[in-house]
Amino acid sequence: MSSPYLSVKNLSREFKAQGRTVRAVDNVSFEIPAGTTFSLVGESGCGKTTLARVIAGLDKPSAGSLNFAAPTGGRVQRTQMIFQDPYASLNPRWRVGDAIAEPITFQNLRPRTEVKQRVEDLLVRVGLAAADTAKFPHEFSGGQRQRVSIARALAGEPSFLVCDEPTSALDVSVQAQILNLLKRLEKEEGLTSLFISHNLAVVRFVSSMIGVMYLGRLVEVAPTAELFAAPRHPYTQLLLEAIPRIGQGRRAVAVPAGELPSPLAPPPGCTFHPRCPAVMDICRREAPALKPVAHGASVACHAVEAASQPIRFMPKAAALGAALSSNLTSGVPA
Amino acid sequence: MMLRFLLGRLANAAVVMVLVSMLSFSLFNFIGDPVSNLVGENATVNERDAMRHALGLDQPLPLQYLKFVGRAVQGEFGVSYRNIEPVSRVIASRLPATLELSLVAAVLALGVGIPMGVYAGLKPRSLLTRGLQVLSLVGISVPSFVTGIILILIFSIYLNWLPSFGRGDTVMLGAWSTGFLSASGWKSLLMPAVTLALFQLTLFMRLTRTQMMEVLRSEYIKFARARGLRERSINYRHALRNTLIPIITVAGLQLGSMIAFSIITETVFQWPGLGLLIIQAISFGDVPVIAAYLLLIALLFVVINTVVDLLYFAVDPRLRAQR
Amino acid sequence: MTTLNASPAPAPLLSVRGLRVQIPTRHGPLLALDDVSFDIARGEILGFVGESGAGKSLTGMAVLGLLDAPAHIAAGEIIFDGKPVHALPASQMRKLRGRRIAAIFQDPLLSLNPLLTVGDQLTETMCTHLPLTSEEARERAIDWLRQVGIPSPAERVDAYPHQFSGGMRQRIVIALALCAEPDLVIADEPTTALDVSVQAQVLELLRTQCRERGTAVLLVTHDMGVISENADRVAVMYAGHIAETGPVDQIVNRPRHPYTRGLMGSIPPVDSDAQWLQQIDGAMPRLASRPTGCAFHPRCAHASAQCVSTQPAPHQEADALVACWHPQQHAPMAEAL
């Protein structure tokens, strides 16, 4: 395991809302080895975007620390970010060429004469045409705009890249193009990156290490293959089961009870206990700490700690055979 | 929740009132040397000092300010230079005229403006709506004094149906002189009220129309249509209710400014209200009246503002019942 | 326009033939839907999948008669329960909506009127279409809230929409759609705005409620997983045209149309590791710049002169209808990657 490029220790971020303090990010710690992609996955309100903004430096943490190791190969520690909404991540009144050139000129990464050529190279590298420099953002599709954002991020010659749901607003075929592009560029540039998403399939494709977040807390961290092969935390199992599968037809999904509680009033103790099938007394009182288990994974759950080997909280959904044939017999009730 | 909202509004109101009272206090003391007005230009120095002492102007500023506020609270604003009468009595005698005029104008503006706006919002293509839009454009382009003059030209000079100035004969109800009880009162009230209402009326119409069209484009109206609800219910029970909520706040603010607009209308029609009083006070430099008027307008604005907020709170369930 | 094979099954609840929707713009009329034909049987869940701008929601709105002006039906017919409805006067179409054809929209936070209680909105919908006194309607409203899984319905019936979570609100929207007992529900991206755990619950609710009542569903979504687990048959839309229609198992596991195959390939797998996603280069053409012939030909590896010149008519391939001159042999998807 190469030395961690970024290590996050007990990071928290609180907000004042309607007279109450809300801990959007609650005492999170993890490390990202150099040159790898670490993903944070979770549903809305779990704090992954807030955490990403703090790590990128756009927001200050309320507590905890964040330190980058010195990048290898004489590079300078610089962070760049790719955002979710392609329509808000480019200044509508600026030509894309100027937007890409700005990080270069402002941080004078290139002599003035070479800037124009550098911008054109970057555009070609992300799959656009050199002549696009003079165009305005409204002349591009969503997918093309994300390519411009990627080109602008690369222009800043970052050593660390934060991707905040970069493909959630895109259609599937365009998403595939952007994910392939990101994967290729990260390898070529040797970037270390943090990837944020609510889609486990996308996360599986891009990352080497995955952290699952629930209501501001990191409930499970594991290498990608391990997390999908043997999910340990009940919430991770719930997430994996709930994702609709393709090609297996109707499945008897054990639909998890309860609603996602509002971050304004998190339940006491382990915040997942109201929805957990193996809830114990201790779960209602005390929040479990994130403890390492086998194969480089770590999990925060009293039940897992207590049990000797992994527990199957959620029954694996049995495929109900092929989808109903077309002559409309009334289907087996799910 | 409701209490915290109320306290917030009252605190806000207090801040505005303090700021305005400081403004009017500074008017009172630093502008137009009150002493020379009372003592006369060529008074000797010690006569001036005696007067200054009598009026307590030599005391430290904050003390003077507190005494000023103390007196203001009891409605004591000193003596009007122009009418040599206590300011409070001058204002009290003029208040009913302005309030009655503004009330009728407000009813006219709301009663006609909003329904026209609703109609224009519901039927954007109809001929009447186009006509209303042209009318509304003219309405906000014509200054109220020009409207007044044109009305006087037609109805007073040319047709001689209505008096072109004054308030007609009024009846005293205790301290309140009202023009509502006499035919001539109403006849002289008609034109000024229309002049005052026209500007606000067009504003309400345009506002209601835009808001109505906004609501009609919303998702819950589309869902209501998808459920096959009757057009009447969609337009009035669903759309209108959601349109009126934002209108309340703006209507409140606009009615507050109605009082200020009355200045022009009262000047054109020589309507014996506060508007005319303040014009005369300004051109004469009658500082106590100006200062008192300032405080009164600010108080009126703050009261209307708070009432509007409370109304907003009462009507919109999203504010009232927190989850 | 070919006639579909008159399968022995009963007459379809809804049958759409050669539907063409035009949107006049300053650059001339745009063809948003081009010769769209499909059937929905009673109690069947037909999925409509495709990328944004393909025209799937537009089809739903055309069936409901709620096309936003200036879009309008330029040609084709919509037969509902044997009667043509595409040219019905507004007053008659209104009676149909809610009572016979209902709708569910995407964003639960916007679909409910914020100023009326959920009870009011339910009772009004029922009283508009069903002969009920207000007490009966209120009773049914509470029962409906219970059926869609709202806890303590008797108290919550008088609550306002902002007092419910996103998932709960979408359940209320489903109740509102079904409470007038329609035969067909147009569900336009019903769970796109919800989190995955809540999405599973809402889809399961929609499926069971419609199954129990024999209500047919036109399920419009861009999520192939939602289609695969919920739809009986599916139509794949591309640039205002149906590329392929058929039973979900055949379309998902043995797609014939190159676009469907490309679409399936570009979906990141959940249950397996992938190094590279199959990528369809280029992007779906905007309405204003639709290519001649088959709209997919510029991005298709198998395009021929015929594809460029004439638009392929749908023809039978096993149980599916494919609009392509060179449908791919039915090699299962696994090898195709």
Place this chain on the structure above:
Amino acid sequence: MKTLMLTARRWRHSDLAWSLGRSPEAWISALVLLAYLGMAVLAPLLAPQNPFDLAALDLMDARMPPAWVDGGQLKYLFGTDGQGRDMVSVMLYGLRMSLLVGVASTLLSLVVGVTLGLVAGYVGGRIDNVIMRAADVQLSFPAILVALLIDGLSRTVLPRAVHEQLSLLIVIVAIALANWVQYARTVRGVTMIEKDKDYVNAVRLIGMGRARILFRHVLPNILSPVLVIATLSIGLAVLTEATLSFLGLGVPATSPSLGTLIRLGNEVLFSGEWWITVLPGLLLVGLVLSVNLFGDWLRDALNPRLK
């Protein structure tokens, strides 16, 4: 030069030019506005008589009706006013004064309002609170009243002679002070939305300071809403000036504006000389109407949602 060509080309194809051509109200009001501007600028050349050159006035011609009314003379097309001044000339100069004050005060309130709005929106926190509280206090006094108070009080504070020279400046400042809140609030709203947008975050990541981001990135995006308010508020400013002059508090009598002319006319309304007040009134309404018409079109044309 190249960028000018580029922008001109972009303008011709843009939606703005297209919608201008399509809506008659827009290009008619645009033409009328240009005509007004031309009349105002060329007033000295167009006016048959210099109303301020007392020698040229002939008291005998005072209060003469317009040419088409019996008793009128062709020499004074619109008749003459109480001091024998030719109505056409005095109205042209009046228009010039009204436009001058209207545009000047709008520009002043624009600069003040936009700057305060930007700072309040971008910086937020206490400064935002202070500015918005000031706006609240300001809002409690409608524009006319604020202008009135400032103008009136300056009349009592400054000695008469000084007041005469400065009165033009005072009126402009008074109207500007009354209208800045509109700009401040709109700009604050737009700035608060834009500053959270990702393109601002992207620039913050390369270490650019807040002020530079404000002017390089946020400012260009608030121009179109500001432009719309500016157009509409010119009409309002002209109206406010006319009202002040009508109440006798506006521009000095030596250089009358349309409002002053209307006031002078109003004093003689009852003795039958209706044209002295009606004609300047119509000119004023025509100006404000075309400004509002053009402003309405501009707002719809620039409104992204309606496009």
